[in-house]
Amino acid sequence: MSHPTTDELSQQYVVPSYGRFNLNLARGQGSTVWDESGKAYLDFGSGIAVSSVGHCHPKVIEAMRTQLGVLIHTSNLYYTLPQAQLAERLVRLTGAPGKIFFCNSGAEANEALYKLARKFGNQCSQTPPPQLDAIHVPSGSPSTIITMDGSFHGRTLGGIAATGQEKVKKGFEPAVPGFTHIPLNDSDALRLAVQSPGVIAILLEPIQGERGVHPATPAFLKLARQLCDQHGLLLLFDEVQCGLGRTGDWCAWKSILGDDSLYPDAVSWAKGIAGGFPLGAVWISNRPVQLNNGSTIPLCDLLGPGSHGTTYGGTPLMSTGAIAVLTAIEEEGMLENARTLGSYALHSLQSLQSPLIADLRGLGLLIAIELVNDFSTRSPVLSADKAPSLALVEALHSAGLLTVPSGTHAIRLLPPLNVSQEEVDQAIEIIRTTLQSFLS
Numbered sequence: 001m002s003h004p005t006t007d008e009l010s011q012q013y014v015v016p017s018y019g020r021f022n023l024n025l026a027r028g029q030g031s032t033v034w035d036e037s038g039k040a041y042l043d044f045g046s047g048i049a050v051s052s053v054g055h056c057h058p059k060v061i062e063a064m065r066t067q068l069g070v071l072i073h074t075s076n077l078y079y080t081l082p083q084a085q086l087a088e089r090l091v092r093l094t095g096a097p098g099k100i101f102f103c104n105s106g107a108e109a110n111e112a113l114y115k116l117a118r119k120f121g122n123q124c125s126q127t128p129p130p131q132l133d134a135i136h137v138p139s140g141s142p143s144t145i146i147t148m149d150g151s152f153h154g155r156t157l158g159g160i161a162a163t164g165q166e167k168v169k170k171g172f173e174p175a176v177p178g179f180t181h182i183p184l185n186d187s188d189a190l191r192l193a194v195q196s197p198g199v200i201a202i203l204l205e206p207i208q209g210e211r212g213v214h215p216a217t218p219a220f221l222k223l224a225r226q227l228c229d230q231h232g233l234l235l236l237f238d239e240v241q242c243g244l245g246r247t248g249d250w251c252a253w254k255s256i257l258g259d260d261s262l263y264p265d266a267v268s269w270a271k272g273i274a275g276g277f278p279l280g281a282v283w284i285s286n287r288p289v290q291l292n293n294g295s296t297i298p299l300c301d302l303l304g305p306g307s308h309g310t311t312y313g314g315t316p317l318m319s320t321g322a323i324a325v326l327t328a329i330e331e332e333g334m335l336e337n338a339r340t341l342g343s344y345a346l347h348s349l350q351s352l353q354s355p356l357i358a359d360l361r362g363l364g365l366l367i368a369i370e371l372v373n374d375f376s377t378r379s380p381v382l383s384a385d386k387a388p389s390l391a392l393v394e395a396l397h398s399a400g401l402l403t404v405p406s407g408t409h410a411i412r413l414l415p416p417l418n419v420s421q422e423e424v425d426q427a428i429e430i431i432r433t434t435l436q437s438f439l440s
């Protein structure tokens with residue numbers, strides 16, 4: 001009797017909430033994955049920026065194997081050394097004093113940011129200056145977070161309300177209140193938005209990943225910090241995709257600024273933090289905040305006992321995996337590699353001079369190839385009803401390269417941080433010949 005295939009089982013038993021490619025992956029090693037038929041692919045998607053040290057890194061396997069035989073889970077009713085050590089490590093690499101909250105995913109890490117902001121809005125004294133021409137904030141809203149158009153913050157109800165893209169919200173109304181959106185890098189819109197009564201925080205991705213890799217400008221980051229200080233607001237960064245090494249620095253905002261002249265009040269992480277094991281985390285600054293009763297506490301103690309939590313967040317097993325990943329990044333020079341090979345890849349892509357490429361953007365190993373608007377009509381082999389990004393990603397699959405679509409007209413290259421120059425060369429040759437095939 002033949003066993004059901006992956007496709008048969010998935011179609012019958014897995015909720016079809018994802019638009020998936022017709023590809024069944026079976027194993028991985030380093031920057032390569034193999035499908036069930038044994039065909040190899042260069043993995044320049046890394047499971048959407050997750051497999052930061054490549055697949056099956058020996059040091060991560062070793063650390064996890066050992067921890068599996070020691071202690072897997074305890075709940076957060078108790079302390080464990082791996083969680084405490086990981087917290088110390090994350091505070092150290094952020095570069096400023098604070099504390100860490102652990103959870104399981106990016107959406108959940110951002111939920112902690114929203115709750116931190118609401119608690120801050122409800123319990124900490126602020127003096128927002130009233131302005132007549134400020135943006136509209138729904139009346140009765142206790143606390144409003146300003147986020148950016150085009151952003152992505154996850155698929156929870158809070159996450160889709162924070163996200164600046166209509167398509168993720170459709171069908172899930174009513175929206176969670178307390179979010180308002182402005183265009184990224186629009187200083188005037190930000191100046192206006194912070195003047196509205198009820199605003200308590202600004203949340204932004206230093207580099208927007210899901211809709212084509214759009215970095216915030218240094219000037220916009222500095223303005224956001226300045227306005228938060230001036231108006232008594234929290235500055236929150238979502239570094240779920242762009243953080244922890246992808247840009248060649250532990251903190252993407254420092255890659256943008258070129259220094260550490262500025263710190264947010266809290267940062268969310270997930271994806272690459274544990275190289276594929278589900279973990280999310282939030283760093284919260286220890287800056288003092290004044291409570292409504294007049295006393296002062298560090299911001300990182302605002303989420304006190306009983307105020308927030310999750311059963312699995314930061315288990316000894318996940319924390320051990322994350323420590324092994326961060327250690328490998330540090331010991332094997334992967335930040336430097338991300339900077340060097342990121343610039344090399346961008347430069348090599350530029351030298352392709354493809355008429356199908358409209359723009360190239362990126363920082364470190366977070367790179368977008370933006371396709372020309374009339375991509376479909378320029379290519380005799382393309383059907384007009386398929387998004388160009390999807391058509392290109394599928395063609396690259398056939399040629400042995402995994403990448404990730406980013407909106408309708410861009411694809412993202414997100415290789416592991418320890419990718420080699422030879423692998424970058426191979427990937428760019430595949431991109432060159434695939435783009436060429438669309439023109440002929």
Ligand code: PLP
Binds near residue numbers: 107108110152154210
């Ligand atoms: N924030 C950003 C910037 C993301 O890119 C993502 C996922 O793509 C999320 C949050 C949500 O993370 P998760 O899918 O782990 O919930």
